[in-house]
Amino acid sequence: MGSKRGIILYVVGLVLTIILAYETTSSSAQLSTNFYDYSCPAALPAIKKVVEAAVMKERRMGASLLRLHFHDCFVQGCDGSILLDSTDTIDSEKLANPNVNSIRGFEVIDDIKAEVDRVCGGPVVSCADILAVAARDSVAALAGPSWEVPLGRKDSTTANKDLANNDIPPPFLDLPALITNFKNQGLDERDLVLLSGAHTLGFAQCVTFRARLYNEANIDPAFAEMLKKACPNTGGDSNLSPLDPSPSEFDNRYFSQLTSYKGVLHSDQELFKGGSTDELVSHYSRNGEAFTSDFARSMIKMGNIKPLTGSQGQIRVNCRKVNQ
């Protein structure tokens, strides 16, 4: 009798363990678009409102917020790690080469966080989710597509400056290295082309494309001459040039520029120079609608990189600091 009971208890325990294990693994991969529908339905409209005001004030901020989400996701996944300031225990990603004197928008994230916590009555929405939604709302505010953002990311308690230096692609990479870099994040060649299309928005500093102007042959000569005016051989490192001719408009001109060898960054032109991604670049240069809808898909894919979910991580009270 006793042993029968023991067996039943054992089986029940086993089943519970299996269910629990399944729940943990599936929830750690699962985000959902309705995550805040009950806990704070006012959150998403609040984010949109602050993003729209910031973009109205300065169009470039939309580009900067989009890039912030990208640079978050490529380091430890989309976990808000990029937002943490340096402390004794935090080696801030803000100081990594791809970010220092370059990445911007932290004050807007602070403004969004304050407004979201106000309307939700406390810290309900993670900083990582705020970054993902702000990127989406930025694109939409600059005439780009909108999409439903899968939500439920938690915030990291760590940052990794070394990983930021290693994993955020620098602009001097060639196509094979760009492909590998994206592949390491679970993104394919099509995602590389589509997400590089984010360079339809925003600006680059002279120091990031000088070598292309003065050393490379696969650049339209008149275009190179024009860029050299804003980017001399020496000095003017931080002078800005737009990444495409309409840096405040989400359109497909980035791709048509590439097909006429008017890419600003070396890494941009790598996507169209007789290699495996040429076809994709031509396709999106001819078909703006396809770019718009496929870009949204790739953004969702990028936003799903290694999120912390369920009991992992935390919801930060201050996006710049780990709780307590």
Ligand code: HEM
């Ligand atoms: C494919 C590899 C990529 C490389 C090598 C790269 C590199 C760069 C560089 C060097 C800049 C100029 C930064 C400066 O001068 O301060 C820049 C700007 C920008 N990048 Fe990328 N990027 C890449 C992919 C992406 C992706 C995937 C996104 C977003 C989905 C993105 C969004 C942006 C935006 C919006 C800007 C303009 C930011 C502003 O004006 O504040 N980039 N990128």
Ligand SMILES: [Ca+2]
């Ligand atoms: Ca991160």
